[in-house]
Amino acid sequence: MAVAVIFVASCGDSAVKDKVRLQAVAETPANAETLSSPDGKLTMQFYVSKDGVPVYSLNYGDTPAVLPSAMGYELRGSIKANNVVFTGDGGVEKLDEDPCYMFDRDFKITGTERNSYDGTWEPVWGEESIIRENWNELLVHLTQGDSDRCLDIRFRLFDTGLGFRYEFPAGHALGHFVIKEEMSDFTMPGDITAWWIPGDFDTQEYLFTESRLSEISEKYKDIKFGNASLMPFSNTGVQTSILLKSDEGLYLNIHEAALVNYPCMHLDVKGSTLSSVLTPDAQGWKGYIQCPGKSPWRSIEVTPTATAMLESRQILNLNDPCALEDVSWIHPVKFVGVWWEMIAGKSNWSYTDDYETIDLDSFDYSKAKPHGRHGANNENVRRYIDFAAKHGFDAVLVEGWNTGWEEWVNISKDYVFDFVTPYPDYDIEALNEYARSKGVKIIMHHETSSSVRNYERHLEEAYKLMNKYGNDAVKSGYVGDILPHGEYHYSQWIVNHYLYCVTEAARHHIMVDAHEAVRPTGLCRTYPNLIGNESARGNEFQAAGGNPPSHTAILPFTRLNGGPMDYTPGLFEQDLSTFCDNGSKVLATITNQLALYVTLYSPLQMAADLPEHYERFMDAFQFIKDVPVDWSESHYLLAEPYRYIVAARKDKKSEDWYVGGITDDQKRDFEFALDFLTPGKTYHATIYADAPDADYIDNPQAYTITRKDVTSEDVFKITAARGGGFAISIKE
C-alpha cells in the first residue's frame, strides 16, 4: 500500500530528551517571581533557569497542581527564499539561510510589571446575567542572550486557575517570524487520571476515554478512527479542552482562550508532561506571526470540586470584551429542523439520482427525475413550520435546501455548493413567507464541504440572501478534508477563515453556529453572534453507533469549556429501526434527553427529533417547550466528570427555575436542596423522571411526570435510571 500522507510529531522528543529543559525544571531557583490568586489559594511561581529557560509552576495551597514546566518556542531561521541547490541526481533543494533555533533558553528577565483587575461584565447571552472577572497579573519581559529578540510572558491568576500567553513586542529583532513549534509544557502532579480525546488536526468527533496518562498509548488501540476528515499525529496526542483529576482530588482543565490568527494547540503526553503541539500548515510550519503579536491564552483551571470547575468562567474572562457596538439583533434560538430524518437515513439531503455528474453552472435540476427522498421539500418544510409555530419554537433549520448534494464530500470538488440556489421542490420565497406568517424563522444551512475558498467566494451573496429573507442564523459545516489540500481544519490559515465568516456575518447581523470548525475558545465574548459550534461528537452519532450516556456527563467539563455546543438533544425515539433502515440506538432515556437542555448549556437548542415522535409524548415534550435558553443564574449542584451532573438555572426573563440531572450507565440516587429558590416563595414544580423500571437500553421511554409545590426549604431525592436523568421546571 502506498503512503499518502505522513506526519510524525517530533516536539515531544524535545521535551523528553532535551537536557536543558529537563535541568531547568529540576532547579531550585535563587530568585523566583510569585503571583497569588485574589483569594490567595492559588500561587504561581515563575523563574528563568540557569540556562535561561522560562519555567512556571502552580500550587493550590500546598498541593501541587502544575509541577515546574518549561516554556518557549522553536522558531524557523531567517529564510532566503531563493537559495536553490541541485543535488547529484538532478533533484533540487531549497535551503534556509539559517537553521531553526531554540527560543526557549538563554533568556534573562529585563523587567516585570504587575497589575490587578476586579470587575463585572454582562454577556449578551449565557449561563448567568453577570460575570465577575477578577485576576492578578504578572508580565515578564525577557530578552534572549545578547540579541534583540524579545519575548513577553503575561500571567493572569484567577481564583479558578492560571492563564498565560506569549507576547512578541514590535520594535525588536523578531519582526515577522515563523513558528516551528510552540514548547509550552504542562507537567501534571503524577500519572493522574484524565478524560481525553485523541489529538487530531482535523476532527474532534471522538468519544472520551477515562484513563491514567500512562495508559493513553494503550487506549489508542481501542479508538475508532472513522471520520470523513482526520489527522491524528501521535499515539500519545490529546486535544484540549482536557480534564484531569489529581490523586489529591484537584480537578484540572487545560485549554486555550482567544484563538485568533494562530494555529490550534494540541498536547502530546510524555510521562506526566503534556507538551504543546500546534496544528501545522501544508509545509509543516506551525504559525506566522507579525510583531506586535501574541499567542492565545494557555489556560490551566484548578478547582477543588467538580462543580467549581463547571462554574469557572476563566476561558470567557481571558477573552476580549464584546467588539460589536450593536448587539440588539443577537438572541438565543430554540428550533426544530429538517435534519434528523436525513442523519438517521429516512430521507436525503440530495434531490435526484438522475445524473452523471453535477456541475452547478450547467446541470438542469428542473429536468432531473427526483428520487423522492428529498427531505427539504415544500410539504415537509411546511409541516415543520406548523409544528414550530404550534409549540412556540423560534425557528426551523432546513438542511438540503440547496443544489449540489448529489456529489459533495471528499472528492476534491472546489465549486461544490453556491449557497443560493434552491432545489426545484424548495420554494424559498414561499416557504420563508409561510414561516414569517406563522411567526417562525428559517435557519439557513451552509455546508461548505471544507471547500473554504468556494465558501468565501460566495459568502457575500449567501449572507445577502439570508438578509433578504430575514434568516438571521446560519448553521455552517466543514465535513471532509479541507481544500486547499494540505491545510487542516485547525491550522492558522483555517482558524482565520472561521473568524472571517463570523465577522462578515456580524456585518450582516447574522448569527453563526459552525459545525466541524475549530473548537471554541471563548471568542463568543468578543463576537457574541458566534452562538454555537458543534466541534465535538454530537447527538447525531446516536444514528451511527450511539453515544454512551457518560458522554454528556463529560462534555460540559471539556468541550463546553470554550463555548456552547449545538449538541442537538431531545431524541425521544431511541430505536431508529422503527422509522428507517438503521439499527443504531439512542443510548439515553427520554428524561435524560430532557435534562440535557439544562445540563448542556447552549443559547441555541434544538428539539432534534421528528414531530411525530414528539406527538407521541406530548407531556414529556412540554418540558422542551418550557425550558428557556438564556439564564440569569446557574448552579451546578452535583457533578462528577463522566458520571453525573445536576444543574439548576434561573430563566433570564422570569422567576422560574429549571433543574436537570443526568447519569452515566449507572443507576443513581440524587439528593439536593432547593435553596437556590427565593425564600418565602411557593413554586409549582413539574418533575419529569425515569420510571422505576426505566433503562436506557431496555426501557428508555418509561417516565413519570409529577407535580408538586416547593419552596427553598425543600430537599429533593430522585433516582435516575441507567443512562437516565430527570428534568424539573419550577415555576412561580
Next chain:
Amino acid sequence: MAVAVIFVASCGDSAVKDKVRLQAVAETPANAETLSSPDGKLTMQFYVSKDGVPVYSLNYGDTPAVLPSAMGYELRGSIKANNVVFTGDGGVEKLDEDPCYMFDRDFKITGTERNSYDGTWEPVWGEESIIRENWNELLVHLTQGDSDRCLDIRFRLFDTGLGFRYEFPAGHALGHFVIKEEMSDFTMPGDITAWWIPGDFDTQEYLFTESRLSEISEKYKDIKFGNASLMPFSNTGVQTSILLKSDEGLYLNIHEAALVNYPCMHLDVKGSTLSSVLTPDAQGWKGYIQCPGKSPWRSIEVTPTATAMLESRQILNLNDPCALEDVSWIHPVKFVGVWWEMIAGKSNWSYTDDYETIDLDSFDYSKAKPHGRHGANNENVRRYIDFAAKHGFDAVLVEGWNTGWEEWVNISKDYVFDFVTPYPDYDIEALNEYARSKGVKIIMHHETSSSVRNYERHLEEAYKLMNKYGNDAVKSGYVGDILPHGEYHYSQWIVNHYLYCVTEAARHHIMVDAHEAVRPTGLCRTYPNLIGNESARGNEFQAAGGNPPSHTAILPFTRLNGGPMDYTPGLFEQDLSTFCDNGSKVLATITNQLALYVTLYSPLQMAADLPEHYERFMDAFQFIKDVPVDWSESHYLLAEPYRYIVAARKDKKSEDWYVGGITDDQKRDFEFALDFLTPGKTYHATIYADAPDADYIDNPQAYTITRKDVTSEDVFKITAARGGGFAISIKE
C-alpha cells in the same frame, strides 16, 4: 544548514526506465491511425502498442518532427480518507486504500471519430483583424483493460502543427480522480537545439539559454536563481513555451493552450525526450479532475521557417471562442506610468519609514512622517497625467498609490494590502478627476504579494472602486511566495485564481494585465479582457543587470506564443546612474527600444521611461506617439530566434504601416521589400535608425531620423548596430 523544502522530480525516471513505454515507441504498429494537416504537409500517426500504450508521432513531409512518443497518466488510487495506522515510534501514517496506478497502458481503441473545420474569426484586438482556423481532427476512444476506465484523446492537426488533449468522459469509472503525473512525451528528432528557460513552479523571470538538449544540465550551473519566489524541480527541467530547431531546419514549439482548472505543464528532458511535469499542490498531487473533464491542449507547432513560426496562430485557434457577449468596453491601451522611477530606485512605492509595524486596520498614516521618496504623490502623478495628455497617451499607470508598501513581500503577511485605501499624498478623487479632465485614464495597480485569499476577499470592493473612478484596466502582481504556503504560482489551485480574477473583472468591465501570473495559453481569445501578462523576464530587469538584446529576439518565439506580453519597452536613458543610485544599464539602443513596439506585439504598450528622458529625445519619441497598438495585418519579414526579427504591421484604424527590426549583440544588415504596401500608392516613411557609430554599450543614444517617400516597389536596406534596431512609420 537545514533543508526547508525538498522536491525531487520522479516522472522523468518513468519515461526512461519504464520498459513498457520504451518498447511501445519502438514498435512498428500493425494498424495505425493517420491524420493529415489541411495542406497535407504534416502527418500524424497514432497507435496503441502491444501493451496498450497510446503513441503518437508527427512528420513534416518525410522529415520527422516528433518521433514516436508515449502518452497517458499516472493516477492516484482510490482514497479511504480515514485509514490511520500508528507506527512503532508513535507516529502516524494515513494509507491509501489502493496504490497509484498507471493510466498509460492496457488500452484498446473502442472507436474513432473524424472531423474538420475551416473558418475565420475576428479577435477583439490582435496582430490581425481576421484569423483563419483550419484543422483536421481525430478523436480516439480508449478503454483500459476490462475496466470501465475510459480515456479520449483528441488530435487536431493544423498546417502549423499538432494539438492534442485528453478528455475524461462522464458516466464511466473515473468520476472524480486525482492525477499523480501526466505522462505526455515529446521526443525530438535528435539532440537538437533549444531555446529554453528552467522549469520552475513559481517563476518565469529567466533569460533564455540556447543549447542542445544534452547540454541543459551543464548550462544549469550558469543560471542565476534569484527571484523573490522560485521552485525549480530538476536540473533538466524546462518551461513552455519552448522553441527548438532540428538539424534539418524545422522549427518546433511546444506549449499548451487553454490552461483552465488544471496545473501548468513543464517538461523534463531525458535524452531527446521531453516529458510533461505538472505543477504540484502542497501535498505533491498534481490535479483534481471531475468527469467530464479535459486537459489543456498540448501543442507542437512545426514550421519550415522562423517567420512562419511567428505567424502561426495555433495557440489562439486551440482556445474556445469569445465567451463575453459585450466586448465594447475592451480596447488596447498605450500608457505611461509612475513605475520606472521606483524600479530603478529613484523613488519608492512606500510612503514612510516612521513605523514599527504596519497593521492596515490600525496604522495611522496621517500621523506618520513621510520619507519624501514616495513616487505616487499628487504632484508627480499630475505631471504624468499632463505628459500623457500632451502626447496622446490613453492612460497613466500609478504604482504605490495604496497603503501597505512599507512591509509587504515574503513575510507571510496575509492581510498585506486592502486595494482601496490611498496614501495621504495620493488624492484619489482629485487625481482621477484631473485625469478625466485631460482625457486620460488612470490604470489601477493591485500588487497582491501572492496573498491570494486576501486579494479575493477584497476583489469586489477593489473592482467597485475602479468602476467608481472609471479605471477600466488593472495591472495585478504576484511577487513572492504564494499564500497559502505550499501552493505554487502555477498549481491548479492558483491557475483557478487567476482566471477567477479575469472573469470577475469581466463582470465589472475591467481589463486585466496580470504580472507574475501563470504564462498565458491563449485564453485571451475566450476572455479578451485579459489584455496582458508579464510572466517572463521583462524590461524592468534592465534595472537589475540588464537583458541582453538577444532576449527580445527570442521572446516572440517563446513567451509571446501564448499571448501578449507587457514588456514595457521604450527606455531611452540606458545609464541608470545618471538619475539614481543604480549602476545597471539598459542593454539596447534607443531605436532598438522603438522597434519593440512593433516586434513585441501587445495590445497594452507602455512608454516606460521617465518623461524627462523622453523630453530630451522628442524626435525619437515621436515614433512611440505614432505607433498603434492594434493591427489589421502583420507580416514577419525576417527572423531567426535569438538573433533578429523584422516585422511589418498595418494599423487597424488607417492605411498606415509600421516596421520594426531588432538584432542581438551582432551588428546586422537587413534587406527587405515593402511589397506589403498597397501597390500604386505613395507613402511617407520616417525611418528611425541606429547611427553608423551606435552601439548598445558604447553609444546607445545615437540615432538618425530620415524621411522619404516609398511605394510597394521599394526595397529597404538598413543596418542595425550591436544591440540595436530600426523603426519605420509608413504613413499614407
